[in-house]
Amino acid sequence: MKRLIPMLLILVPTTGHAQNQVAEPFLQWMAWTWQTGTFFAVISVALVCMTLWEATRPGGNPRDPGMLGISTTRGDRLFISLLSAAYIHLAWLALISGPLWGATLISLVWMLAVFRWV
Numbered sequence: 001m002k003r004l005i006p007m008l009l010i011l012v013p014t015t016g017h018a019q020n021q022v023a024e025p026f027l028q029w030m031a032w033t034w035q036t037g038t039f040f041a042v043i044s045v046a047l048v049c050m051t052l053w054e055a056t057r058p059g060g061n062p063r064d065p066g067m068l069g070i071s072t073t074r075g076d077r078l079f080i081s082l083l084s085a086a087y088i089h090l091a092w093l094a095l096i097s098g099p100l101w102g103a104t105l106i107s108l109v110w111m112l113a114v115f116r117w118v
Contacts, residue, residue: 046082050074060074063118066117066118072118077115077118081107081110081111081114084110085111088103088106089107092106
């Protein structure tokens, strides 16, 4: 335990109080952009909404095999949507290499299809 605490403190960003160190704004050490922050915020909001939905209407609304041929719950459909969105964006970058708005729109349409028909 005595060795674990100093090792964990290495991971904590410093605020630059040393004499030769310049202070950095919070989280800048991670090189976050507004797009990265938005990405993680949207996923966090989706998880919170799904948690609240499950708390108010438990059971996950299971469905018989849909267009993918598997039985799914709400959580399964969210996971399939998020994983598919990652692959859609990667394919967009590999094949088109344009702005990602098109991939995002395709991902949103795919997400609606997954929640409706899977």
